[in-house]
Amino acid sequence: xxxxxxxxxxxxxxxxxxxxxxxxxxxxxxxxxxxxxxxxxxxxxxxxxxxxxxxxxxxxxxxxxxxxxxxxxxxxxxxxxxxxxxxxxxxxxxxxxxxxxxxxxxxxxxxxxxxxxxxxxxxxxxxxxxxxxxxxxxxxxxxxxxxxxxxxxxxxxxxxxxxxxxxxxxxxxxxxxxxxxxxxxxxxxxxxx
Amino acid sequence: xxxxxxxxxxxxxxxxxxxxxxxxxxxxxxxxxxxxxxxxxxxxxxxxxxxxxxxxxxxxxxxxxxxxxxxxxxxxxxxxxxxxxxxxxxxxxxxxxxxxxxxxxxxxxxxxxxxxxxxxxxxxxxxxxxxxxxxxxxxxxxxxxxxxxxxxxxxxxxxxxxxxxxxxxxxxxxxxxxxxxxxxxxxxxxxxx
DNA sequence: CACTATCTTGAATGAGCATTCAAAAACTTT
DNA sequence: AAAGTTTTTGAATGCTCATTCAAGATAGTG
Numbered sequence: 045x046x047x048x049x050x051x052x053x054x055x056x057x058x059x060x061x062x063x064x065x066x067x068x069x070x071x072x073x074x075x076x077x078x079x080x081x082x083x084x085x086x087x088x089x090x091x092x093x094x095x096x097x098x099x100x101x102x103x104x105x106x107x108x109x110x111x112x113x114x115x116x117x118x119x120x121x122x123x124x125x126x127x128x129x130x131x132x133x134x135x136x137x138x139x140x141x142x143x144x145x146x147x148x149x150x151x152x153x154x155x156x157x158x159x160x161x162x163x164x165x166x167x168x169x170x171x172x173x174x175x176x177x178x179x180x181x182x183x184x185x186x187x188x189x190x191x192x193x194x195x196x197x198x199x200x201x202x203x204x205x206x207x208x209x210x211x212x213x214x215x216x217x218x219x220x221x222x223x224x225x226x227x228x229x230x231x232x233x234x235x236x237x
Numbered sequence: 238x239x240x241x242x243x244x245x246x247x248x249x250x251x252x253x254x255x256x257x258x259x260x261x262x263x264x265x266x267x268x269x270x271x272x273x274x275x276x277x278x279x280x281x282x283x284x285x286x287x288x289x290x291x292x293x294x295x296x297x298x299x300x301x302x303x304x305x306x307x308x309x310x311x312x313x314x315x316x317x318x319x320x321x322x323x324x325x326x327x328x329x330x331x332x333x334x335x336x337x338x339x340x341x342x343x344x345x346x347x348x349x350x351x352x353x354x355x356x357x358x359x360x361x362x363x364x365x366x367x368x369x370x371x372x373x374x375x376x377x378x379x380x381x382x383x384x385x386x387x388x389x390x391x392x393x394x395x396x397x398x399x400x401x402x403x404x405x406x407x408x409x410x411x412x413x414x415x416x417x418x419x420x421x422x423x424x425x426x427x428x429x430x
Numbered sequence: 431c432a433c434t435a436t437c438t439t440g441a442a443t444g445a446g447c448a449t450t451c452a453a454a455a456a457c458t459t460t
Numbered sequence: 461a462a463a464g465t466t467t468t469t470g471a472a473t474g475c476t477c478a479t480t481c482a483a484g485a486t487a488g489t490g
Contacts, residue, residue, distance in 0.1 A: 067348050069262035073448060083469055088449065143351045153409050154347040155260050158336045168410040199419055202407070206420055210403025214395070216346050217361040226392055227399050234427045266478060276439055277479075287478065431490100438485070447476075455468070460461100 052090075055080045056104035059097050061144040068098060068156050098152070099166065105148045106170045113177055123185040124236060131228045134208060138215035138224055147212055175205045182235075191236060200235055207231040245283075248273045249297035252290050254337040261291060261349050291345070292359065298341045299363045306370055316378040317429060324421045327401060331408035331417055340405055368398045375428075384429060393428055400424040 062071050062079040073084050073094065080087070091097040116130045117123070137145045149167050157164035179201035185191040211227055255264050255272040266277050266287065273280070284290040309323045310316070330338045342360050350357035372394035378384040404420055 066352065067262065069260065070352070072446075074446090084449075085451080085470075086468060089467075094448070150406055151347060153406070154344060157409060159259065159263070164409075171410055199423070202412075202416065203420055203423055206403035206407045206424075207399065208403070209406035210399035210401070213343055213346070213402035213406065214399045216350060216357075217364055219395075223395065227396055230392070230396055230427075231399075234423075265476075267476090278440080278481080279438060281479065282437075433489080434487105435489100436485105436487085439481105439483085441481095441483105443478105443480075445477085445479100448474100450473075451469105451471095453469085453471105455466105457466085458464090460463080 050080075050082055050086070050090075053104065055082060055090075056097075056101050057108070059101045060105055060148055063098060063101060064146050064148055064151055065143045068152060095160075095163075098156070098163070102148065102152065102163075102166060102170065106173070109174070110177075113174070117181055122190060123181060123188055124190045127181060127185070127235075128232055131208075131232055132225075134211065135221075135224050135228045138212060139221050141218070150209060150212060171205070175201050178204050204231070204235055207234075243273075243275055243279070243283075246297065248275060248283075249290075249294050250301070252294045253298055253341055256291060256294060257339050257341055257344055258336045261345060288353075288356075291349070291356070295341065295345065295356075295359060295363065299366070302367070303370075306367070310374055315383060316374060316381055317383045320374060320378070320428075321425060324401075324425055325418075327404065328414075328417050328421045331405060332414050334411070343402060343405060364398070368394050371397050378429075397424070397428055400427075 058079040058081075059076060062075055065071075066075060073087070076087060076094070076097065077083060082090070087094075087097060091100050113130075116133070117126045119126070149170055152163065153167045153171075157167055179197050182191065182197040182200050182204075186195075186197060208231075211224070211231070214227065215224060251272040251274075252269060255268050258264075259268060266280070269280060269287070269290065270276060275283075280287075280290060284293050306323075309326070310319045312319070342363055345356065346360045346364075350360055372390050375384065375390040375393050375397075379388075379390060401424075404417070404424070407420065408417060
């Protein structure tokens with residue numbers, strides 16, 4: 045009897061970072077060993093293989109982002125202020141130029157999903173959950189009277205998600221802070237007006 | 238004295254397709270040999286190495302897309318009708334579920350740009366050219382009186398580009414045709430209104 | 431028709447990869 | 461503290477990869 049020594053969450057967050065920085069295909073087991081501190085054998089024991097580690101990392105990413113999301117929308121402020129803060133924070137993330145600040149879901153969606161139906165399904169499900177959470181936020185805004193009512197919240201949530209995808213991609217071309225902020229502001233405006 | 242036998246454009250389009258289907262890292266020289274019909278030695282002779290082939294493919298992609306773009310906006314119709322057609326065609330491309338219909342620029346931007354500053358610069362330049370072309374279209378619409386004047390065309394062009402990036406990413410989660418069309422329609426509306 | 435310069439061919443090369451495994455280490459229970 | 465069980469370790473394995481190169485093929489030239 046002996047328990048595993050490593051901290052699963054820490055290992056998965058390190059793996060997440062490694063995958064985001066180099067992409068899945070280019071991240072070698074050596075890279076993962078360096079990032080996580082786990083020797084190959086341990087990784088295989090705990091996660092089956094490299095793909096298993098990706099799946100586990102995707103799940104951890106979903107959990108982490110879910111917690112982060114709740115933190116943004118759980119305080120008592122008006123919903124639209126919360127949404128504004130959420131978008132402003134996104135802009136700051138994009139500006140950090142830190143490749144580990146990218147979105148693992150969209151990154152993996154671009155790189156591996158087309159080749160791996162199961163990964164694609166998992167990512168699509170995770171993004172759908174996120175969109176559903178955005179929709180709840182917009183529904184709450186509508187009931188609070190902050191949103192022009194009568195508009196389809198599900199559609200608006202999808203449009204918001206689309207805008208955020210686009211903003212992240214746009215940020216990869218290294219625009220100025222004001223440019224990026226202006227795009228986020230207009231997105232906010234188009235959702236609310 | 239002997240001329241090269243292969244058709245450079247055909248070879249580059251085949252390489253483009255291969256890179257878009259499997260991603261750059263996962264496309265092996267064997268894949269490229271199968272896709273282009275060129276033996277490894279010929280590829281190295283003509284393009285130096287795999288990365289050189291990617292650079293050449295990116296340039297060919299830019300040319301092809303530029304021609305396509307001009308075709309959409311060169312007929313005599315009102316500019317906004319042309320823009321609508323452009324977006325509708327984009328939706329159809331996204332719906333085809335054909336991974337070779339993706340955008341090589343954004344795909345490569347996601348996968349290799351973070352690792353390769355030169356590739357990143359080339360892609361950023363190409364995307365900037367495209368945005369400039371979109372801006373010209375919007376300027377033309379404004380002078381024709383079809384657009385609410387007084388808005389910053391450069392900003393609108395960036396917003397349009399952002400929306401298109403987002404639409405392409407969104408499409409990877411395989412939404413229904415109506416969902417995607419509704420998003421494109423709203424993007425069009427938010428640009429024009 | 432032969433010469434020559436260039437292209438094409440595809441097997442060889444060495445590096446790097448994901449994965450395995452048997453030995454060593456370490457924690458828990460007795 | 462000793463036994464037993466599981467984890468950790470890191471070298472070994474076999475494979476695939478990008479790249480090279482020398483031999484053979486081919487087209488233009490005189």
